[in-house]
Amino acid sequence: MDFMNSWIRHISLEEMSQNDYDILIVGTGAGGGTVLWRLCERLAKERIRIGIVEAGDLVVPTHTQNLPTVNVDDVVFMWRSPKYVKHYRTNYASNDAAPIPIDFHQPVIFGGGMVHWGHSCVRMDPVDLAEWPVPIGDMDFYYKTAERMMNVTRRVAAGSSIQEVILQRLRENGFPEATDTPTAVDFTATQHGRINSSFFFSSILLIARALNVKPFDLAVNARTTRVLVENGHVSGIEAISRDKKPYMLRAKTVVLSAGTFGNPPILLQSGVGGRAVGHYLANHSTVDSFLKIRRSEFAEVSGILRVLIPRSADRPFQFQLVTGDYYQPFKAKPLSEEWEIWLGAYGKVQSRYENKVALDPVRRDEYGLPEVQISFSYSEEDLEIIRQMAALSRLAASAMSLPVPGEGEVCLRIPGREFHETGTCRMGENPETSVTGRYGQVHGVSGLFVADNSVLPTSGTANPTLSTIALAIRTSDYISEQLKSSLKKQF
Ligand SMILES: Cc1cc2nc3c(=O)[nH]c(=O)nc-3n(C[C@H](O)[C@H](O)[C@H](O)COP(=O)(O)OP(=O)(O)OC[C@H]3O[C@@H](n4cnc5c(N)ncnc54)[C@H](O)[C@@H]3O)c2cc1C
Numbered sequence: 063m064d065f066m067n068s069w070i071r072h073i074s075l076e077e078m079s080q081n082d083y084d085i086l087i088v089g090t091g092a093g094g095g096t097v098l099w100r101l102c103e104r105l106a107k108e109r110i111r112i113g114i115v116e117a118g119d120l121v122v123p124t125h126t127q128n129l130p131t132v133n134v135d136d137v138v139f140m141w142r143s144p145k146y147v148k149h150y151r152t153n154y155a156s157n158d159a160a161p162i163p164i165d166f167h168q169p170v171i172f173g174g175g176m177v178h179w180g181h182s183c184v185r186m187d188p189v190d191l192a193e194w195p196v197p198i199g200d201m202d203f204y205y206k207t208a209e210r211m212m213n214v215t216r217r218v219a220a221g222s223s224i225q226e227v228i229l230q231r232l233r234e235n236g237f238p239e240a241t242d243t244p245t246a247v248d249f250t251a252t253q254h255g256r257i258n259s260s261f262f263f264s265s266i267l268l269i270a271r272a273l274n275v276k277p278f279d280l281a282v283n284a285r286t287t288r289v290l291v292e293n294g295h296v297s298g299i300e301a302i303s304r305d306k307k308p309y310m311l312r313a314k315t316v317v318l319s320a321g322t323f324g325n326p327p328i329l330l331q332s333g334v335g336g337r338a339v340g341h342y343l344a345n346h347s348t349v350d351s352f353l354k355i356r357r358s359e360f361a362e363v364s365g366i367l368r369v370l371i372p373r374s375a376d377r378p379f380q381f382q383l384v385t386g387d388y389y390q391p392f393k394a395k396p397l398s399e400e401w402e403i404w405l406g407a408y409g410k411v412q413s414r415y416e417n418k419v420a421l422d423p424v425r426r427d428e429y430g431l432p433e434v435q436i437s438f439s440y441s442e443e444d445l446e447i448i449r450q451m452a453a454l455s456r457l458a459a460s461a462m463s464l465p466v467p468g469e470g471e472v473c474l475r476i477p478g479r480e481f482h483e484t485g486t487c488r489m490g491e492n493p494e495t496s497v498t499g500r501y502g503q504v505h506g507v508s509g510l511f512v513a514d515n516s517v518l519p520t521s522g523t524a525n526p527t528l529s530t531i532a533l534a535i536r537t538s539d540y541i542s543e544q545l546k547s548s549l550k551k552q553f
Pocket of ligand 1: 088089090091092093094115116117118168169170171172173174175176178179180181182183184284285286287319320321322324325328480481482513514515516525526527528530
């Protein structure tokens with residue numbers, strides 16, 4: 063038996079095409095994994111069939127940092143390999159004054175981006191949530207549900223002297239809201255009957271939990287190309303196998319979770335979703351600084367640093383501070399006199415129609431399908447926030463009594479390299495400016511839903527995944543309630 067191909071049970075697209083599914087999910091990242099887990103739990107007792115299809119292959123069975131043989135350099139290599147990630151480099155941001163290259167990515171592996179993600183689970187601020195079509199009370203409930211399920215804790219740096227000293231300096235010198243970063247890691251100790259081999263959370267854990275409550279069918283190397291719609295209701299999907307054979311899969315409900323760059327081509331090729339499909343692409347503008355810190359200023363065992371300075375009403379950006387050790391749990395750490403702290407500022411980016419994912423009218427990929435084309439630029443308002451982030455980064459360094467970074471040491475990151483892209487199927491009430499309604503249902507097509515980063519209506523300033531997972535749980539609850547009531551009516 064080939065272990066690398068069988069650590070999770072999966073079947074071929076051909077087999078899936080023989081079945082009738084009640085629900086089909088496309089993609090196994092944060093959105094798809096959540097929808098699968100929640101629906102399997104909610105519908106465990108119902109006689110319904112659930113399937114999930116994934117364009118990528120089975121590559122790693124857990125978050126890469128749970129593997130002691132993998133260190134952060136290997137992860138970066140993997141993240142850059144065209145075997146696992148689709149890079150979009152073709153277009154340039156078109157700010158006239160200063161053209162900026164872009165480097166957006168689409169992970170194409172089982173588990174999606176959460177196989178490598180950095181576990182920061184920050185809630186969107188109420189100022190940002192006020193722009194969303196979901197009541198704040200609902201968000202609060204679903205954030206709590208998501209945090210519980212993801213083991214979110216603020217204790218990842220508890221007891222670390224560098225954490226305590228930096229927090230104190232920030233709080234006393236102009237950043238009173240500085241706090242421990244909420245992080246999705248499982249601190250539960252291994253015991254008899256409960257072996258904790260997954261410290262770092264990923265969507266693969268969600269899929270594992272689903273497996274244990276309800277059987278489902280999974281196909282990998284199965285790329286969805288279109289959704290099938292009959293008389294305004296979804297009837298299934300078309301998917302293509304690695305050997306380029308197309309299959310039709312029948313389903314009463316379809317949830318697209320192929321990500322910010324994966325969903326628009328599917329919807330555009332199907333001719334559904336309206337004029338907002340692919341538009342309003344947003345990310346976080348990111349300003350990076352690397353600050354020097356001397357070991358002699360701390361106790362002998364200094365630990366790690368994970369600090370968050372959330373956005374405030376008049377500051378539309380957040381800061382995060384991390385020491386390199388956090389990402390290298392198994393790497394030997396030489397005793398060095400000088401350390402580096404990454405200080406990153408994530409800024410709000412306006413949702414604008416002209417920032418978009420579109421289909422290239424000429425170029426075709428290896429499947430003969432249109433290539434994806436991305437257009438992205440920062441607005442004047444975005445650039446003003448970027449300038450403020452650079453200035454405040456220097457102020458934060460000085461608040462921590464660290465050398466203030468000079469000219470050229472505070473840098474704007476290339477758009478896309480923050481991996482926080484959102485908005486191409488955004489939620490909203492108006493079909494002219496949004497693709498889905500408040501429960502993730504695509505306007506005008508019953509039974510078709512979207513659940514992943516692409517539905518986030520605006521970028522806000524918080525890392526996106528916790529919000530995506532909260533909304534994906536909400537969408538799943540809506541689907542399961544509808545399904546249960548239609549099953550009741552049949553009897
Ligand atoms: C290095 C790194 C660090 C990060 N750190 C953080 C962090 O600390 N906090 C945070 O909030 N976020 C972080 N992120 C971002 C986080 O990973 C994403 O927000 C999250 O994965 C998005 O989930 P998604 O479901 O929208 O898309 P994805 O995770 O990209 O999942 C989409 C899935 O769909 C599949 N797919 C695509 N097209 C098709 C198709 N046509 N048919 C079938 N399947 C398809 C893909 O293969 C993929 O598995 C980080 C990302 C990276 C890479």
